[in-house]
Amino acid sequence: MNSNTLINAQRYGKVAVMFGGSSAEREVSLRSGQAVLDALLRGGVNAYKFDPAEHALIELVSQNFDQVVIMLHGRGGEDGSLQGALEQLKLPYSGSGVLGSALSMDKVRSKQIFDSLGLPTASYQVVEKSRFDAGSCEVIMRSFGGAIMVKPAQEGSSIGMAKVNNSTQLLSAIEDAFNYDNQVLLEQYIEGDEYTVSILNDGALPSIRMSTPREFYDYEAKYQSDSTEYFCPSGASSELEKNLADLALQAFDAVAASGWGRVDFMCDKQGQLYILEVNTVPGMTAKSLVPMAAKQAGMSFEQLALAVLDSAGLGK
Template sequence: MNDQYQANDFGRVAVLLGGNSAEREVSLRSGKAVLQSLKRQSVDAIGFDPAESQLTDLIKEKVDRVIIMLHGRGGEDGTVQGALEWLGIPYTGSGVLGSALSMDKIRSKQIWESRGLPTAKYQIADKTGFEAGSCGAIMEKLGNKVMVKPAREGSSIGMAKVTSAKQLETAIQDAFKYDNQVLLEQFIDGPEFTVSLIQGRALPSIRMSTPHTFYDYAAKYHDDTTEYFCPSGLSDKQEAELAQLATDAFYALSGRGWGRVDIMQDNAGRFCLLESNTVPGMTEKSLVPKAARVAGIEFDALTRAILETSMPDVLAEQE
């Protein structure tokens, strides 16, 4: 975090929120929380919903920079980043490549594999060539417990845990409603962790516990039975290992500025990468603010640090 900036150094800031993705409602909540925070800090900030206005209106609004709070497709996949590049408007977080790679769970795993980073065994189901008769062999290869995930959705949308070939077939067909490619991933029995990153710093890990079958959309945003542990209960050595793994994974995908990496730990204590998030949630239930608070960074300081990732000198440090 950089203390050299005053509120007026940021100029006029647009908080991009809402959008047209399946995560619109969460994005609206994240964006409104960030907008209120920036206003408390006397930043000249406005809310801007691309579902209701053309991006070129940012020019008419005389916006100097953008803080992206669009989750999912259109906001987290490189699309809006490319448009802002074309408009010449600085923005927070990862660029076009880092956003696109991180949004795609299949490409993420392929890159991590090529870098020797640990991730669970997987198969790919393609809508154009999927054969239901292959489900039995897939289940056997992946250990008979499989997570089904649309390749390019967030917030656990379209995901399912299956334990039979019939369930797998149904879950794949359901996931095809969201994406033409579906990731079939070996289910890992063990605790789930997440590590938030801000300006190159890894924040304390959070361990999630839910009575749901897995940490799904309801567990993330609606269910009060989900528990969050930060500190997560790891030893200092394990915490350092997890922080380094998350950092390596994030930058392997050309991540930049800020983000969050989700990780499972198997029964043998080994960590396995799940996915990288380049525009994590910033709602009252979100994980990045929880970890920041434990690190001594209150919400306003966190939003300020995220906004700083649009500044040239902070950006240069992340290249």
């Protein structure tokens, strides 16, 4: 590391990389956060681990941190609550603000926003735990006319998700999803290719296409399976690549997300794209998609980590 690099890194001050936490995605967060922390340290940044499951947030002030890189996935880190707390502490933080984080985390609200703006998204229904009638499953299956994806409204990493093909499976999947959330999204299953587009500094990185022998791109396919295939370049035509980038930026803007993140899509057999969701703190593990897209765009992991840090604003 030369002296110019060191001086450049010092402009960030003392940085807390926040990871771990107590959500259902803690294990993934630990891997993401450690990878980012190591990359920032290699870049000469004065960075430290901060696990909110082990330390009170006020310690960020007492330990004189200048800004925070958020690598917490799921509730308590990606849903706007932490962002609001950091604003009260007057600490700059990476990624989306309170509104963008909250809307993106809520699959139901974000779907409603996509719908209202005419952005393409699969047909859906919402069921509430307090009003759910178990006897309605047969009617629901008929109304969709095919397979359904069942998703807790505010979980990530495909936790609590299931693909169902009949009313018995639907009832079981909804009851399981209610263990994670009081509100559950039922979404038309789209047969086709799954794509994801990473957003960084108001621009779209090259798309990635995922392929898994499992029923869908679930938690095991994302983090545990060796049979999942990733294609980057995705093999999309120039027209499809442009459409993916344009829609990703529109979806990101629609939910007030900012800084960096990822937008997931399905593309059916007719080439129609459907927005699935926006992720404001996507994974940064060895198998994660944002680093893969950044590499295709010519960025090292260290450069990517610094760009995420830059989204906090203090290092600009």
